Amino acid sequence: MDFQLTESQRELIDATEKLCRQLLPLAKEAHEAETKGDFAPLQRLRRQMAEAGLLALNMPQEYGGVGLPLLETLLLIQTIQRVDSTLGGLAHRTSTGAIGAVLELGTDAQKSRFVSGVARGEIGVSIGITEPDAGSAATAMKTRARIEGDDVIINGQKIFISAAKGHHYTMLYCRFGNTGRASDIGAIMVPHDAPGFSCSGGTLNMAGERQYELYFDDCRVPKANILAESHAFAKLISVYNVERLGSISRMLGSAQAAFEFALQYVQERRQFGRELADFQGLQWMLADMKVKLEAAQMLTYRAASNTASGLPSPLETSVAKVYVAQAAKEICDDAIQLLGGYGYMAEYPVERLYREVRGGSIYGGTLQIHKNMIAGHLLGRKNSQWAPRSGESGE
Numbered sequence: 361m362d363f364q365l366t367e368s369q370r371e372l373i374d375a376t377e378k379l380c381r382q383l384l385p386l387a388k389e390a391h392e393a394e395t396k397g398d399f400a401p402l403q404r405l406r407r408q409m410a411e412a413g414l415l416a417l418n419m420p421q422e423y424g425g426v427g428l429p430l431l432e433t434l435l436l437i438q439t440i441q442r443v444d445s446t447l448g449g450l451a452h453r454t455s456t457g458a459i460g461a462v463l464e465l466g467t468d469a470q471k472s473r474f475v476s477g478v479a480r481g482e483i484g485v486s487i488g489i490t491e492p493d494a495g496s497a498a499t500a501m502k503t504r505a506r507i508e509g510d511d512v513i514i515n516g517q518k519i520f521i522s523a524a525k526g527h528h529y530t531m532l533y534c535r536f537g538n539t540g541r542a543s544d545i546g547a548i549m550v551p552h553d554a555p556g557f558s559c560s561g562g563t564l565n566m567a568g569e570r571q572y573e574l575y576f577d578d579c580r581v582p583k584a585n586i587l588a589e590s591h592a593f594a595k596l597i598s599v600y601n602v603e604r605l606g607s608i609s610r611m612l613g614s615a616q617a618a619f620e621f622a623l624q625y626v627q628e629r630r631q632f633g634r635e636l637a638d639f640q641g642l643q644w645m646l647a648d649m650k651v652k653l654e655a656a657q658m659l660t661y662r663a664a665s666n667t668a669s670g671l672p673s674p675l676e677t678s679v680a681k682v683y684v685a686q687a688a689k690e691i692c693d694d695a696i697q698l699l700g701g702y703g704y705m706a707e708y709p710v711e712r713l714y715r716e717v718r719g720g721s722i723y724g725g726t727l728q729i730h731k732n733m734i735a736g737h738l739l740g741r742k743n744s745q746w747a748p749r750s751g752e753s754g755e
């Protein structure tokens with residue numbers, strides 16, 4: 361076990377931070393424009409990030425990716441997010457996002473098309489799992505796909521989908537079979553210009569980003585876009601653990617930024633004729649923040665390191681997720697406190713960082729759902745959450 365970053369990892373982090381700082385003005389412009397429904401600056405940013413080698417970090421080089429192992433990928437997503445959330449979102453979605461499922465489950469032709477397109481900065485892929493009546497109970501999803509000749513016809517609705525507008529495809533989880541079981545669920549790449557597809561204008565979330573509703577009304581997609589046609593739910597969720605680690609790394613980046621800002625601030629701001637940093641009560645807050653940040657990083661890096669034989673361990677991913685999501689909220693909340701009234705104002709970055717990390721307790725499986733999974737593992741039970749069917753005792 362080696363808990364230190366190597367020299368080359370440190371150099372990679374420094375070089376990435378420099379590149380991101382150069383892209384910062386365009387990232388701010390892209391975020392502003394996106395909130396007004398203009399995605400042109402976002403597309404420019406995507407292309408520039410591709411040229412700078414900041415997209416498709418863990419995708420194989422044969423498909424145009426950077427070819428980094430998962431640990432280095434997460435270190436860079438954290439670094440990129442620490443500089444800016446728009447940059448962090450693009451780095452995550454093109455590396456640890458839905459595109460990972462194409463890499464794991466796709467044919468060579470699908471990988472050449474989608475992974476290479478993402479790596480070149482030409483396309484973005486959102487992920488569509490959640491439905492109005494299927495949130496934590498994701499396998500209750502009703503969106504259906506039926507094969508008709510060379511096409512697939514899709515009907516249904518998804519909700520809360522991140523980065524759907526301004527992206528070009530959704531990796532859609534839907535039912536290919538009629539048994540009503542999780543084994544019916546497969547996945548298909550739906551182009552956003554497919555007939556019968558539409559996307560809402562989006563609902564503004566707490567972090568100032570939009571979550572979209574997707575509608576599939578006899579939506580027709582070529583059969584060649586199917587990634588997995590039933591019996592793939594377990595595999596899809598295993599791949600999804602990579603996505604979880606990517607979004608956990610974004611939380612780490614935001615929490616690190618809040619901690620560093622507060623650390624600097626308490627050494628500049630003076631009250632009672634002294635630096636805030638002179639008050640022991642505040643020193644202990646800083647120490648607690650540092651301990652939480654380090655512990656959160658270690659759990660994330662452990663889950664990323666133990667992937668030599670394939671995908672991350674579900675247990676290690678859930679343990680990291682529960683701790684990081686909680687720690688990130690507390691670190692950002694403490695940063696606000698250390699800045700006092702200024703911390704609460706939009707003029708300073710820490711209130712935004714808090715809003716950025718807050719969603720992490722909800723998306724990618726809520727904290728409660730991850731705790732259910734950890735408990736199930738501890739007790740060696742499947743730990744089904746489903747209500748007993750009529751006639752069953754539930755015991």
Ligand SMILES: Cc1cc2nc3c(=O)[nH]c(=O)nc-3n(C[C@H](O)[C@H](O)[C@H](O)COP(=O)(O)OP(=O)(O)OC[C@H]3O[C@@H](n4cnc5c(N)ncnc54)[C@H](O)[C@@H]3O)c2cc1C
Pocket residue numbers: 486487488489490494495496497519520521522523565571719722723724725726727728729732745
């Ligand atoms: C910022 C953000 C981005 C998102 N991005 C996407 C995306 O890109 N794609 C996508 O498909 N979805 C996305 N989602 C949706 C997200 O995955 C769901 O919101 C999440 O799975 C919870 O589902 P729900 O909102 O329906 O809550 P519910 O399932 O209704 O849960 C409500 C509350 O009940 C608790 N609860 C439910 N069941 C149990 C149980 N068995 N035991 C204990 N507690 C329980 C939950 O923890 C929660 O606190 C996003 C959500 C957010 C907030």
